[in-house]
Every structure is written in structure tokens, then in C-alpha cells.
Amino acid sequence: xxxxxxxxxxxxxxxxxxxxxxxxxxxxxxxxxxxxxxxxxxxxxxxxxxxxxxxxxxxxxxxxxxxxxxxxxxxxxxxxxxxxxxxxxxxxxxxxxxxxxxxxxxxxxxxxxxxxxxxxxxxxxxxxxxxxxxxxxxxxxxxxxxxxxxxxxxxxxxxxxxxxxxxxxxxxxxxxxxxxxxxxxxxxxxxxxxxxxxxxxxxxxxxxxxxxxxxxxxxxxxxxxxxxxxxxxxxxxxxxxxxxxxxxxxxxxxxxxxxxxxxxxxxxx
Numbered sequence: 001x002x003x004x005x006x007x008x009x010x011x012x013x014x015x016x017x018x019x020x021x022x023x024x025x026x027x028x029x030x031x032x033x034x035x036x037x038x039x040x041x042x043x044x045x046x047x048x049x050x051x052x053x054x055x056x057x058x059x060x061x062x063x064x065x066x067x068x069x070x071x072x073x074x075x076x077x078x079x080x081x082x083x084x085x086x087x088x089x090x091x092x093x094x095x096x097x098x099x100x101x102x103x104x105x106x107x108x109x110x111x112x113x114x115x116x117x118x119x120x121x122x123x124x125x126x127x128x129x130x131x132x133x134x135x136x137x138x139x140x141x142x143x144x145x146x147x148x149x150x151x152x153x154x155x156x157x158x159x160x161x162x163x164x165x166x167x168x169x170x171x172x173x174x175x176x177x178x179x180x181x182x183x184x185x186x187x188x189x190x191x192x193x194x195x196x197x198x199x200x201x202x203x204x205x206x207x208x209x210x211x212x213x214x215x216x217x218x219x220x221x222x223x224x225x226x227x228x229x230x231x232x233x234x235x236x237x238x239x240x241x242x243x244x245x246x247x248x249x250x251x252x253x254x255x256x257x258x259x260x261x262x263x264x265x266x267x268x269x
Contacts (some may be wrong), residue, residue, distance in 0.1 A: 007240035020236075027240035036224070044220040047206075048198040050130050055138045056194060060187060062142055063149035064175055082143025094208040097136055098123065124213035133209065137202075148190065149183055156182035188266040196253030199245045221245060 007027060009020040031037060062082065069075040088096070100107050101122040109119040122128050160178050169177065203222040210218045221241060229238025253268075261267035 004239065004243055006236055007243045009236055011236040023236075027237045028244065030237065031241055031244065036219075039216075040219060040221050040224050043217055044199060044201060044222075047130050047133060047217075047220060048201055051134050051137060051201075052194055052198065054134050055142070056191065058138055058142050059145035060149055060183075063146040063153060063183075064179055066146065066150060067153045067179065068171060068175070079143065079147075082146065084143070085140045086144035088140065090202070090204045091208065093136065093140060094205060097132065097209065101132070121213070123209065123211060126214045126217040129209070129214045129217045133206065137205070145190075149186060152183040152186040153179060184264065185266045188260050188264055189268065192253065192256050192260055192268055195256040196249050198252055199248045 003017055006017050006020075008022060008024060009017070010023045010026070011017065012020045015021075066075055066078060069078070085093075101109070103109060103119055103121045103124070106122075108122065113119060120128075122132060156178065160182070161174060164174050164178055199221065201220055201222055203226065206218060206220055207223050207226065210223060222245075225238045225241045228234065229241065257267050257269070
């Protein structure tokens with residue numbers, strides 16, 4: 001953490017981090033005054049919020065549905081199918097996406113041509129990048145995230161279900177009045193943590209899916225830092241942008257945590 005001071009210095013390899021000259025807010029000013037700054041910020045926030053809004057409720061719904069399954073064999077099968085993609089490496093996942101969405105021989109375009117539609121260059125369309133990223137991320141992580149909620153559901157007092165049954169509650173009413181309130185603290189904590197990582201998108205997947213055609217929507221702060229800061233050996237600039245990201249995440253985390261504490265009395269601290 002102490003080496004984050006590099007963001008306020010002009011790094012010199014010979015002099016080292018602490019021996020390099022101070023430049024104050026020079027690198028921050030360079031980043032903020034860059035014409036691409038607002039594009040990067042917009043792309044990062046939109047992609048993160050899209051992922052949060054679309055991806056956050058799905059593991060909860062999956063866990064609630066699995067909790068209602070009575071067949072243990074079918075339940076284990078569904079868990080295996082939804083959990084397995086989490087263990088696929090990012091490089092392999094991106095390869096699968098590229099093969100699936102290939103312009104000529106990809107399964108998606110073969111299916112479109114079968115129904116009489118023209119093939120689409122999915123990864124070449126800037127407007128489709130966010131949808132591709134979010135859908136693939138949900139497919140890869142929903143099963144893993146659902147395990148946390150299944151564990152929370154397993155900890156609900158069984159007498160609550162018995163009381164609901166005596167009162168004549170249907171399955172849907174049990175979910176609304178027993179399951180959801182029972183896992184609400186877990187939902188709140190995970191939501192706080194997710195909001196605290198809004199600016200920290202997975203660099204590897206975005207960078208591998210990126211190309212010159214979809215760059216207007218796929219260029220985010222993390223990929224910009226890599227291409228400008230690290231490939232050009234401008235380590236001070238890269239550190240400054242990374243520190244800016246961390247500060248924004250910290251502000252969001254503290255704000256959402258305070259709101260959650262006021263509304264539901266559930267918080268990280």
C-alpha cells in the first residue's frame with residue numbers, strides 16, 4: 001500500500017520508487033484532461049451496472065428454485081451443470097464465446113442462417129459487446145454464487161416452514177415470507193461487496209474479447225491502463241489510474257454500507 005505513492009511521483013528505474021522526484025497530481029491531471037477519460041468512465045460504469053442489475057438477482061432466483069426441488073438427483077444434476085462453468089479458465093471461456101459467435105461457422109450464425117437470417121458479426125458490433133460480456137459472465141458465475149444463498153437457506157429455522165404450513169401458506173408464500181427474509185442479510189452483504197467492486201471489472205476477459213471494431217464500448221479503464229500505462233512502461237500513470245479506481249470503489253462501498261445499515265441494520269461493519 002505504501003508503494004501507491006508512485007502515483008504522485010515520476011518513476012525512475014535507477015532511483016527507485018522512493019528516490020523518484022515528486023510531481024504531485026500531474027498523472028491524475030493527465031488522465032482527467034485526456035479526451036478519452038469520459039468514454040472510459042462511461043464504458044466502465046455502464047458495463048459494471050449492467051452486470052450488477054442483470055447478474056445479481058439470477059443466483060438468488062436459482063438458489064430459491066433449487067431449494068424447492070424435491071428430487072435430490074435432479075437437484076445435484078442442476079447444481080453440477082450450473083456450477084461447472086465457474087472452473088473454466090478465462091482464456092478457454094473466451095475461446096468458447098468466439099467459436100460460438102464466429103461470423104461464418106459459429107453455432108449462433110449457423111442457426112440464424114437456418115431460419116433465413118443474415119449472419120451477424122457479434123463481436124464486431126460495439127452495441128452487442130456489453131450483452132455478450134454480461135450473459136457469458138452470468139452463465140459462468142451464477143451457479144457458484146447460488147451456493148452462498150443455498151447455504152443461507154439451509155440455515156433457516158425449520159420451525160418457520162412448519163408454522164407457515166400450519167397457516168396454510170403455499171410454496172410461493174413460503175418463499176416470500178420465509179425464504180427471502182431468511183437470506184436477506186446475506187443478500188445485503190453480497191450487494192454491498194458487489195457495489196464496492198463496480199469499477200473493478202475483470203480485465204482478462206474484456207481484453208481478450210476486445211478488437212478494433214468493438215473498441216468504442218469495450219475500452220474500459222483497466223484495459224486502457226494496460227495498453228497505455230504498462231505496455232509503454234509509464235508505471236506512475238498506471239498507478240495513478242489504479243489508485244483513482246480504488247478510491248471510487250472505497251467511496252461506493254462506504255456509501256452503500258451506510259445506507260444498508262440505516263435501512264436494514266445489516267452491514268459489513
